[in-house]
Amino acid sequence: MQTSFINLFPVIVLAIGAIFSIALEPLLRNTNKHRILPWVSASFIVIAAIPFFFAVQDSLYGVLAMDPVRRLLGWTVLFCAFLGIGGVQWTLAREKSRGGEAYGLLMLAASGALCMTQAIDFLALFLGMELAAFPIYALVGLRRKDRGGNEAVFKYFISGAVFSVVFLYGISLIYGATGTTHFNGSIIEGREWLYTAGLFLVLFGLLFKAGAAPVHFWVADVYTGAPVAITAFMAAVVKVGALAAIGSVWLGANAAPSVLDSWNLSQAIQVEHFMSKPLELFMIAVALLSIVIGAFSGLAQKSIRRILAFSAVMNAGFIVLGLLLPNYATGVVQLGPMYFFLITYAIASAGALTGIAYFSGNDDEWESLDAIRGLGRENPLVGLGVIICLASLAGLPPLAGFLAKFTVFAGLFGAKLYMVAIIGFILSIVAAVYYLRIAYVLFAAVPTEKEVLSHCSLPLSRSFILKTGVSLAAIALLIMGVFPAIGLVV
Numbered sequence: 337m338q339t340s341f342i343n344l345f346p347v348i349v350l351a352i353g354a355i356f357s358i359a360l361e362p363l364l365r366n367t368n369k370h371r372i373l374p375w376v377s378a379s380f381i382v383i384a385a386i387p388f389f390f391a392v393q394d395s396l397y398g399v400l401a402m403d404p405v406r407r408l409l410g411w412t413v414l415f416c417a418f419l420g421i422g423g424v425q426w427t428l429a430r431e432k433s434r435g436g437e438a439y440g441l442l443m444l445a446a447s448g449a450l451c452m453t454q455a456i457d458f459l460a461l462f463l464g465m466e467l468a469a470f471p472i473y474a475l476v477g478l479r480r481k482d483r484g485g486n487e488a489v490f491k492y493f494i495s496g497a498v499f500s501v502v503f504l505y506g507i508s509l510i511y512g513a514t515g516t517t518h519f520n521g522s523i524i525e526g527r528e529w530l531y532t533a534g535l536f537l538v539l540f541g542l543l544f545k546a547g548a549a550p551v552h553f554w555v556a557d558v559y560t561g562a563p564v565a566i567t568a569f570m571a572a573v574v575k576v577g578a579l580a581a582i583g584s585v586w587l588g589a590n591a592a593p594s595v596l597d598s599w600n601l602s603q604a605i606q607v608e609h610f611m612s613k614p615l616e617l618f619m620i621a622v623a624l625l626s627i628v629i630g631a632f633s634g635l636a637q638k639s640i641r642r643i644l645a646f647s648a649v650m651n652a653g654f655i656v657l658g659l660l661l662p663n664y665a666t667g668v669v670q671l672g673p674m675y676f677f678l679i680t681y682a683i684a685s686a687g688a689l690t691g692i693a694y695f696s697g698n699d700d701e702w703e704s705l706d707a708i709r710g711l712g713r714e715n716p717l718v719g720l721g722v723i724i725c726l727a728s729l730a731g732l733p734p735l736a737g738f739l740a741k742f743t744v745f746a747g748l749f750g751a752k753l754y755m756v757a758i759i760g761f762i763l764s765i766v767a768a769v770y771y772l773r774i775a776y777v778l779f780a781a782v783p784t785e786k787e788v789l790s791h792c793s794l795p796l797s798r799s800f801i802l803k804t805g806v807s808l809a810a811i812a813l814l815i816m817g818v819f820p821a822i823g824l825v826v
Contacts, residue, residue, distance in 0.1 A: 343394070343402040343454065345387035346410060350417075350447035353380025358440035369436035371797065374425035377439040378418060378801055381446075385414045393600060398518055400454040405601035405675050409453040409580050412679050416572035416686040417446035419809065422802030423565025423690040429798040431698055438478055441471035442569060452577030456588070458507045458517040458538070461581055465503070465545065468577055469496055472570060476562040488561025495554050499544040506537025519588030532615060535589055539619075542585070545578035547645075548652035549625040556633075559645035564696050564703060567641050568689030571648050572682040579655050579678050583671050586659050590669055604670040619656055624759060626653025631763040634770045638704050640692050643770050644685060647729060650767055651681045654744055657760065660751060673743040680736040680816065684728040687809030688774075691722035694802055695778075705777050712778035721806035723775045728813040730768035736816035 357377050364372060388407050395401045424438050444467065451464030473496070477489035507517060513531035514521030523531045544551040559567045583601065591605045630650025637643045658674025695711040695718070696703045702711070712719025728737030741764060748757035816822050 341396065342387050343391045343396060343400065346384040346414070347447045347450050347454075349380060349384040349387070350443045350450065353377060353384070354440040354443035354447065356380070356440075357443065358437055361436040361440070364436065366434045370425055370429040370433070373436045373439045374421050374801055377421045377443055380443060381414050381418050381421065385411060395456065399457045399460045400451070401456045402454060403600040403602055405672065406453055406580075408679055409576060409675065410450055412682050413446055413449045413453065413573055413576055415805075415808070415812075416569065416576070416682055417442060418801070419686045419690045419805040420446075420565065420569035420573070422799075422805045423568055423693040424563075426799050426802045427563050427565045427693060438475060441475050445469075445471040445475070445569070446573055449573045449577035453580040455581060456519050456584060458510065458519070461585075462500075462503065462507065464577065464581075465541075466500065468574060469500075469545075472566075472574065475566045475569070476558060478563055478566060482561070484561040485563075486561075488558045491554055492558045495544070499541045499551070502537050502544075503541025506534045506539075506541060509534030509537065519585055520591065521588075535585070535615065536618070538585060539582065542578050542582045543622060543652075543656075546575055546582065546652045546655075547648050548622055548656060549629050549649060550622070552626065552629065552649045552652075555649055556642050556645045559648070560639060560641045564641060564689060564693035567644070568686050568693060571644065571689060572686035575648065575652065576678060576682045579652065580675070582656070583659065583674060587669060587671065601671055601675065616660070619659060620753075620756065623653040623656040623660070624756065626650060626656065627760055627763050631766045634767060637770070638706070640703055640705065640708070640774060641689075643774065644689055647767065647771070648685065650763070651677075651685075651729075654741070654760065654764075655681070657744060657748065657756065660748075660753060660756075673740075673747055676736075676820075677740040677744055680728060680740045680813065683809050683812055684725040684737055687725035687806050687813075688722050688729065690802060690809075691718050691725065691806045694718050694799065694806075705774065708774075709777050709780050718803055718806055719778055721803075721810040722778060724810035724813060725806075726771045726775045728817075730771040731764055732768075734814070734817045736813045736820070739817055739820050 353376070357373055357380075360376065361369060361373060388410050391402045391407055393403045420442050421439060424442065428436070428438065446468075448464045448466070448468030448471075451467060452461060455461035455464055473489055473493050476492055477485050479485045509530050510521070511517055513523055513527040513534060515524065540551065547555040559570065562570065587601065587605060627650050630646045630648070630653065634643050634646035634650070637646065655674060655678050658671060658677055692703065692708070694715070695708050697707075702708055712722065724735065728735040731738045731741040745757050745761055748754075748760065
């Protein structure tokens, strides 16, 4: 196996772009920051996507790995970062913000998420987690005078620090059980209990980042306290990094070292030793609890950010179910459907929330169901993009979200998890109600007393990246729904 550094280039390009953007920001006049910096950042994101075309399947010194699934995950992170740049540009320009450091912070967070998708070593994963986390702490508190935003930052930072410690302690236990920090280390005889305990703690840390139950307590408050554009970025990029890492850790815990030399997540892997039954039951409980809480809690909300916050919790549960799809009795693991669900969810949620950011008004005051009524008629392009993204989240054909849910439910039946599949299917219908409610309200009849949005007087250059990103998200979901081979790597 060769060792190729080209797989690391996207991370390097994003990091350089972040440093350049942050260094350039104080040199620009306030009136030019939101004209120049978004395009600089978007250019670096596009450049960072190019090396993935030349990436080769290999491992970088047993620390980072690349394969077809990780390539798709990388492109997904970059695309969602592009959407984030567009949403932040529109938000800050509309509010006449004097600061432009958010663009560099977005790229730093995206580079950390890329590291998480490629990591096959716990220390590399931890560095990626922290590189993604610290910029997001600052982004959540972007509106410094917003009391809700400050409260969200405090809660997210404190809880994030606690679970980082939990994650590190889990790594130490795994190192004590295997003598290595690699995901696929061989367990020393007699230390199986130590390895299982460490794996529990590591998974808890990653589930916190993913916003899955029972460690989802921060999601609704943080998603609501952050600007809508930042919520869109968090709901997609952070979740991709965390859940991609959970899949890699799970695979490393199951497969023999000899069959993971290439770390190709797109292929069926023969299982040598499956982890303890309590850990399997724990993941089933996490998945079902996330789905139940997300589905029913979302129905009671009127804030779109809170609705999609609980949507994030619910979809984290569906993605975790993807770990259990293979029939471990036959000794085969295939995580392609899980990653397909993750990719479609990330694109749809980022597209929907970025579109909502366009309609949300100054300080996101128009972010409730009542406030956005009829606003899709004002800009049908963005409104239609949001509806397609929401329809994909609801699982309606012929969109990619339908195929993603179909593969998960079919896999659950194939793994003989019938009750889990039935419960998941019923609750997915419940969740579809609040997705479609947002879509309906967006194009519903406008009350006669409602005034036209004042922010539409902003020049097209301030919304071009946003509108392009939302449109591309809708098109991508349509294409993947019709041609699933693009994203369903099996």
